[in-house]
Amino acid sequence: MHEQSLFASVPVHQHHELLQQLAGLTAMQPRHCLERRLIFKAYRKPGMAGRTGASQDLQQGDLQRLNKMLNGNMYYTQVVGPVSESDFGSTAPVDQDTQMAGMDDSKPYGSSSSPSYDYERQPWKLEFRDIPEAGTRSAVTSRLMSSATLPRGDVVQAMNAWGYNFVTEYVVEGDMFIHNDIAIFLHRVLHYPGGDELSLPRRQLPALKDMTLFEKSGSYVLQAFIIVQDGSNQETMKTASQHLFGLREQLKSAVLLEQADRLSLDTRAK
Amino acid sequence: MPITGVYFIPSNPNAATALQIITERLRAAFPNEELTPIGRWGLEQKLLRDTQGLLPSSNSNKKPSNPRYMQFLSLTHYPTHGFIYTAEPEKPTAAPIQNPNQGAPGPVNAIAPDHSPSPPMVMTTIPPSSYGTLFQHFTYACQPFWSHRLTLAVPNGIVYEVGDFRVRLGDVRQTFPTARVRGTVVEIEWRGPSVVEAIPVDREDGSFDVGVDAGGETDMDVEAAGIDLASSAIEESDIDAEYAATASLIREFWGRLGVEAREAILIPNVGKEVKDRLRRWKKAGSGVATGADTKVDGTGSVVGERAEEDPDPWSGADVARQFMEVLRFNR
Numbered sequence: 276m277h278e279q280s281l282f283a284s285v286p287v288h289q290h291h292e293l294l295q296q297l298a299g300l301t302a303m304q305p306r307h308c309l310e311r312r313l314i315f316k317a318y319r320k321p322g323m324a325g326r327t328g329a330s331q332d333l334q335q336g337d338l339q340r341l342n343k344m345l346n347g348n349m350y351y352t353q354v355v356g357p358v359s360e361s362d363f364g365s366t367a368p369v370d371q372d373t374q375m376a377g378m379d380d381s382k383p384y385g386s387s388s389s390p391s392y393d394y395e396r397q398p399w400k401l402e403f404r405d406i407p408e409a410g411t412r413s414a415v416t417s418r419l420m421s422s423a424t425l426p427r428g429d430v431v432q433a434m435n436a437w438g439y440n441f442v443t444e445y446v447v448e449g450d451m452f453i454h455n456d457i458a459i460f461l462h463r464v465l466h467y468p469g470g471d472e473l474s475l476p477r478r479q480l481p482a483l484k485d486m487t488l489f490e491k492s493g494s495y496v497l498q499a500f501i502i503v504q505d506g507s508n509q510e511t512m513k514t515a516s517q518h519l520f521g522l523r524e525q526l527k528s529a530v531l532l533e534q535a536d537r538l539s540l541d542t543r544a545k
Numbered sequence: 546m547p548i549t550g551v552y553f554i555p556s557n558p559n560a561a562t563a564l565q566i567i568t569e570r571l572r573a574a575f576p577n578e579e580l581t582p583i584g585r586w587g588l589e590q591k592l593l594r595d596t597q598g599l600l601p602s603s604n605s606n607k608k609p610s611n612p613r614y615m616q617f618l619s620l621t622h623y624p625t626h627g628f629i630y631t632a633e634p635e636k637p638t639a640a641p642i643q644n645p646n647q648g649a650p651g652p653v654n655a656i657a658p659d660h661s662p663s664p665p666m667v668m669t670t671i672p673p674s675s676y677g678t679l680f681q682h683f684t685y686a687c688q689p690f691w692s693h694r695l696t697l698a699v700p701n702g703i704v705y706e707v708g709d710f711r712v713r714l715g716d717v718r719q720t721f722p723t724a725r726v727r728g729t730v731v732e733i734e735w736r737g738p739s740v741v742e743a744i745p746v747d748r749e750d751g752s753f754d755v756g757v758d759a760g761g762e763t764d765m766d767v768e769a770a771g772i773d774l775a776s777s778a779i780e781e782s783d784i785d786a787e788y789a790a791t792a793s794l795i796r797e798f799w800g801r802l803g804v805e806a807r808e809a810i811l812i813p814n815v816g817k818e819v820k821d822r823l824r825r826w827k828k829a830g831s832g833v834a835t836g837a838d839t840k841v842d843g844t845g846s847v848v849g850e851r852a853e854e855d856p857d858p859w860s861g862a863d864v865a866r867q868f869m870e871v872l873r874f875n876r
Contacts, residue, residue: 319597319689344596347688401675403682421682423675426858436631436667437615437683438690 277506278420279515281532287493297452305450311356315439316544317349349544356399361390364482368393394478399425407537413516416535460498464489548735549864550795552806553871555728562716563729574801584704586713590872591617592695616869623861627676629669670858696721709737733795740787744823746857776826788816809870818859
């Protein structure tokens with residue numbers, strides 16, 4: 276799959292107005308989204324040489340191919356999970372055992388009125404984005420992507436086994452619109468309070484109001500994107516970028532949608 | 546999740562496989578059973594290996610380390626998910642994960658003590674739509690550490706019902722890197738009464754897991770078989786005993802056929818998901834479903850897809866492990 280996008284920066288004072296414009300353009304109410312985003316980095320054990328393997332059936336061509344693979348790119352990838360506003364600042368689900376022991380006459384299990392956030396039930400998706408393609412085939416940011424559903428709950432053990440280490444996490448808040456085949460996501464990045472010294476994803480989320488803005492001015496990013504299933508089909512790729520240019524024209528008076536700097540979207544791990 | 550055993554009979558590339566012989570022996574060993582196929586089944590397995598481990602040793606006095614494998618397996622009798630089984634890194638670079646529900650990595654399993662030198666393995670199940678995507682991701686973005694070595698398939702296996710057992714057999718074909726026949730694989734599933742089947746899947750309605758069955762035939766009625774136990778009546782040791790007892794039944798069954806084969810029944814971590822389920826059941830008290838999922842709806846998110854909800858993500862993990870064990874050719 277390929278993702279083609281155009282980006283624009285939206286100052287905070289323009290946010291409300293743009294939301295209304297987009298609602299008008301797309302004839303839909305904004306869909307508010309909150310997402311936890313975990314960043315993982317591919318790792319390779321040091322001291323890679325000197326390992327025995329199935330060398331007996333290794334041909335010269337194989338060896339060349341292997342060396343090429345070993346020197347291939349490694350990437351950062353994100354694991355994204357939807358959360359709701361009520362998940363922030365809420366407690367873990369009440370354990371039946373403790374509830375029984377502590378408060379005998381409390382309400383039946385499950386009907387507790389205070390919202391709870393259960394990390395063990397958190398759905399996740401692995402969202403991979405390659406570095407945008409080099410060379411300007413057209414003036415949109417085009418990159419290889421993949422998106423795969425992961426099991427609910429703790430993904431770190433599986434990610435570690437697969438070759439990824441947890442680096443850090445953040446939250447994205449924003450609003451989503453759909454306009455024909457274009458998804459429009461007006462969003463900004465929130466950081467957790469108190470820095471990110473944790474080596475594991477949080478099991479509890481702090482109150483939403485305690486989250487700090489990554490961009491201090493509070494400005495938003497507008498991303499308009501189309502996901503093309505078959506990126507090798509030049510025709511559909513071209514159609515997609517033309518649709519994006521069409522949207523750029525429609526929004527020209529409000530925002531300037533443009534291609535992103537390729538290296539600023541570099542996902543390769545050094 | 547029924548208790549199963551898997552056998553593999555290798556064959557030479559140009560010779561006939563053992564499929565014919567096994568079918569005949571089945572007929573001969575159980576003359577009172579009508580041996581008619583009740584369905585078809587299929588399997589696909591992809592084997593990945595750590596890329597570095599494939600390099601010839603340049604420094605022979607270094608201690609050779611164990612190869613790490615990642616196996617992708619899909620079974621037609623568990624259509625709601627694919628299985629990924631991955632060796633853990635030898636030295637976890639991140640802090641060890643303490644997760645009460647998933648268990649510490651590689652605990653010593655009482656059913657089959659892990660004496661093998663291979664690193665502990667992590668089982669993951671993912672929806673079919675993501676299965677191919679993840680495989681592509683690993684072959685594209687993880688080349689320095691994962692290398693696709695083999696693809697094996699059982700394209701058209703046959704299912705027989707023999708007494709209290711269900712037998713799935715089929716020829717294993719290698720489709721990557723070169724096409725060739727590898728041998729014959731046989732899965733023997735115990736369909737009689739079992740304590741393991743009496744542990745409910747933690748679903749909202751608290752209904753019993755009677756197995757996801759591709760054939761759609763009616764499953765054995767667990768309650769009619771006389772097993773209806775409270776969570777307090779089952780202990781983990783009972784599960785170990787049940788696996789051991791059923792394993793001997795499966796071995797006895799296989800013994801009647803008199804075919805030499807590679808066996809995988811009580812392999813490391815078999816029964817882990819069943820024990821996890823028992824633990825969750827005990828914790829939830831008398832089987833009250835733990836909090837219905839209230840938060841995904843209304844959140845409205847790009848990544849929320851209710852359609853992909855899997856009623857029992859762990860079903861079939863045991864048999865997946867067994868298939869992976871016999872089909873992991875050292876490449």
